[in-house]
Amino acid sequence: MAHIVDIHTHHSGRSKGGDPLGVGNAMRGQRVGKNIYSDYKGMPNLAHYELTDFQLQQEVSHKAGIDYRLMSNPFPAEVLTEISAKPSVEVCKHYNDEIAETVDTSPNDTAGLGTVNPLEKSHIKEAERLMGPLKFKGLQLVTSWHGRYLDTEEAWPFWEYVQDKDVPIFLHPPRVPIGADQQMDQYKLDELVGRPFDTAMSVARMILSGLFDRFPTLQICVAHIGGGLLPCMGRLDFGWRLGCEGMPDDSQIQCKNIPSSYLRQNLHVDIMGVWAPHVAEAVEVFGPDRVMFGTDYGPVPIDPKAHVDIVNGLEISEEDKQKIFWKNANTFFKLGLSS
Amino acid sequence: MIVDIHTHFNEAGVAQALGIDMRNPGQGYAILPSSPQPEYGDFDVQTEVCRKAGITKRLMSTPFTAEMLSALTTKSSLDVVELVNDTNAKTVARAPNRLMGLGTVNPLEVAHIKEAERCMGPLGFKGLLLTTSWHGRYLDNDEALPFWEWAEASKTPIFLHPVRTPIGHKQQMGQYKLDELIGRPFDTTMCLARMILSGLFDRFPKLQLSVSHMGGGLLAVVGRLNYGWSLGCEGMPERAKIKCKDEPESYLRRNLHVDTMGLWGPHVREALAVFGTDRVMFGTDYGPVPIDPKEHVDIVKSMGLSAADEEKVFWKNADGFFKLGLAKQRPVSV
Numbered sequence: 001m002a003h004i005v006d007i008h009t010h011h012s013g014r015s016k017g018g019d020p021l022g023v024g025n026a027m028r029g030q031r032v033g034k035n036i037y038s039d040y041k042g043m044p045n046l047a048h049y050e051l052t053d054f055q056l057q058q059e060v061s062h063k064a065g066i067d068y069r070l071m072s073n074p075f076p077a078e079v080l081t082e083i084s085a086k087p088s089v090e091v092c093k094h095y096n097d098e099i100a101e102t103v104d105t106s107p108n109d110t111a112g113l114g115t116v117n118p119l120e121k122s123h124i125k126e127a128e129r130l131m132g133p134l135k136f137k138g139l140q141l142v143t144s145w146h147g148r149y150l151d152t153e154e155a156w157p158f159w160e161y162v163q164d165k166d167v168p169i170f171l172h173p174p175r176v177p178i179g180a181d182q183q184m185d186q187y188k189l190d191e192l193v194g195r196p197f198d199t200a201m202s203v204a205r206m207i208l209s210g211l212f213d214r215f216p217t218l219q220i221c222v223a224h225i226g227g228g229l230l231p232c233m234g235r236l237d238f239g240w241r242l243g244c245e246g247m248p249d250d251s252q253i254q255c256k257n258i259p260s261s262y263l264r265q266n267l268h269v270d271i272m273g274v275w276a277p278h279v280a281e282a283v284e285v286f287g288p289d290r291v292m293f294g295t296d297y298g299p300v301p302i303d304p305k306a307h308v309d310i311v312n313g314l315e316i317s318e319e320d321k322q323k324i325f326w327k328n329a330n331t332f333f334k335l336g337l338s339s
Numbered sequence: 340m341i342v343d344i345h346t347h348f349n350e351a352g353v354a355q356a357l358g359i360d361m362r363n364p365g366q367g368y369a370i371l372p373s374s375p376q377p378e379y380g381d382f383d384v385q386t387e388v389c390r391k392a393g394i395t396k397r398l399m400s401t402p403f404t405a406e407m408l409s410a411l412t413t414k415s416s417l418d419v420v421e422l423v424n425d426t427n428a429k430t431v432a433r434a435p436n437r438l439m440g441l442g443t444v445n446p447l448e449v450a451h452i453k454e455a456e457r458c459m460g461p462l463g464f465k466g467l468l469l470t471t472s473w474h475g476r477y478l479d480n481d482e483a484l485p486f487w488e489w490a491e492a493s494k495t496p497i498f499l500h501p502v503r504t505p506i507g508h509k510q511q512m513g514q515y516k517l518d519e520l521i522g523r524p525f526d527t528t529m530c531l532a533r534m535i536l537s538g539l540f541d542r543f544p545k546l547q548l549s550v551s552h553m554g555g556g557l558l559a560v561v562g563r564l565n566y567g568w569s570l571g572c573e574g575m576p577e578r579a580k581i582k583c584k585d586e587p588e589s590y591l592r593r594n595l596h597v598d599t600m601g602l603w604g605p606h607v608r609e610a611l612a613v614f615g616t617d618r619v620m621f622g623t624d625y626g627p628v629p630i631d632p633k634e635h636v637d638i639v640k641s642m643g644l645s646a647a648d649e650e651k652v653f654w655k656n657a658d659g660f661f662k663l664g665l666a667k668q669r670p671v672s673v
Contacts, residue, residue, distance in 0.1 A: 196560050208520075
């Protein structure tokens with residue numbers, strides 16, 4: 001049968017009381033109607049109630065025709081490791097266990113993506129726990145961890161592990177993105193513009209630093225149609241072509257091949273953006289084998305039907321639509337779904 | 340006929356005239372590592388390369404010199420923009436048949452409106468290049484309201500271009516030319532998102548802005564602006580709330596135009612799909628980005644446009660937007 005797999009959907013458990021991580025009021029907010037308002041690091045934020053209501057999520061998604069969801073929780077691990085006195089791996093474990101609990105309540109149509117900090121070698125053990133006993137389908141990494149990007153040398157042991165074990169990776173921006181201190185406290189700009197540019201920075205750094213030359217078989221799926229990457233792709237290419245003569249060594253672009261050549265070699269994207277013209281560009285650039293259905297449902301409570309309609313509206317074959325709806329995800333995350 | 344609306348030339352001596360030694364510019368502005376492109380300051384090479392690529396007219400501007408130098412000099416910002424504009428007028432005068440100019444000012448300073456009038460009057464410029472931010476402040480700011488009122492009333496064509504040192508530059512953009520390759524389109528995106536979401540276009544509904552680099556990264560985030568608006572801002576502080584009356588994407592075909600500069604056919608295609616063939620203009624960034632303009636021409640030619648639409652992108656839209664008066668002239672042979 002045909003499926004629709006949503007690779008990009010988030011759920012956050014309601015607090016069970018107590019303060020196991022010792023993070024006090026860091027993320028606590030005020031109730032506004034059914035939603036929660038908070039302003040962590042001065043960034044005003046509305047957490048929509050759909051984020052914490054798993055049953056509602058399931059109903060809305062099923063109605064839209066989605067029959068399998070990959071659940072993750074992007075922000076708390078990265079945010080709270082900065083605040084909690086506990087070791088960062090304990091913080092990750094806490095939120096990974098929470099996702100495991102959630103997907104255990106509906107094991108036939110949900111599975112988890114765990115999270116770790118790729119910049120800490122000690123997190124590889126937790127990654128192994130996620131991909132082993134917890135039966136997660138992959139890892140969701142934030143595009144930067146406390147402002148540091150994933151091409152730094154500290155992350156190399158992690159990338160070696162990922163390449164060696166063929167672990168599916170889903171890249172997602174962090175709560176507080178690059179440039180947040182520059183007036184992003186207005187108009188939700190941290191979410192609407194900052195996050196896709198944190199993604200663009202992260203992926204551009206991976207490409208330009210030569211990370212994919214060092215780990216040529218890495219396969220990474222990027223949220224939000226690649227963030228702001230595609231409008232910059234020709235820029236990465238001309239930056240590479242014009243060369244770096246006269247620049248300090250650590251400033252020079254390192255990748256061996258023209259940057260755009262890494263897109264179809266190492267990267268995949270989801271279709272989350274609620275903007276059909278950019279999904280069409282992604283399909284043109286990545287081809288129909290490297291684009292997957294994703295909605296961001298939960299924190300972005302737009303009816304998932306809108307995303308389904310965008311894929312159905314693409315001028316591609318029915319077979320290619322099936323790839324985007326589920327076949328690519330089935331292969332990438334090794335879900336074992338059959339047609 | 341092909342009009343390049345986005346091209347820059349670096350006349351020597353501007354920094355020196357302001358008492359700034361660019362080899363040791365001081366602490367006033369973060370100048371991240373870049374690789375020198377000799378074409379930026381070589382007038383003869385520029386002329387020859389553009390002629391060969393079939394470009395008939397070039398709109399010459401100075402991208403971020405004024406914004407940068409005004410942070411480094413003790414002279415007033417008005418002195419700086421006057422010098423930069425006089426210098427650009429000199430460049431245009433080197434080849435008046437092929438070149439036209441865009442002036443520049445800081446829209447956040449009311450005092451610069453006078454200079455804007457000089458640009459559009461005695462200096463004979465066809466429009467104004469504004470940087471998308473000025474020393475970290477964006478153009479939706481209250482201080483810019485008198486400028487926008489003037490620009491709307493005088494129907495001055497505006498060309499938005501990112502700054503030398505963009506948003507986020509302190510966060511490791513000193514590597515891999517990331518300030519240029521990612522930071523600048525990011526700055527453009529922030530600027531446009533702020534203009535739309537702040538309600539600037541509700542206040543000045545007739546403003547017409549052309550944006551370099553296909554809109555920076557705007558098209559990758561328009562759907563996000565839409566859902567941020569539709570999900571609402573209930574419970575957020577007044578200052579944080581999205582203010583625009585209509586869905587953010589509705590301002591694109593009302594107030595914005597873009598150029599084709601990006602060397603990336605798929606995004607030019609998206610720009611044509613989103614803005615329509617009336618709001619996309621040919622631009623190359625030739626000078627600081629010395630890629631053969633022929634490549635940009637080929638990208639437009641590969642779009643599968645009708646001959647009439649291709650003409651719009653190559654020159655007719657620019658002719659209308661910047662009031663160049665070319666439609667009345669016979670095409671200049673190349």
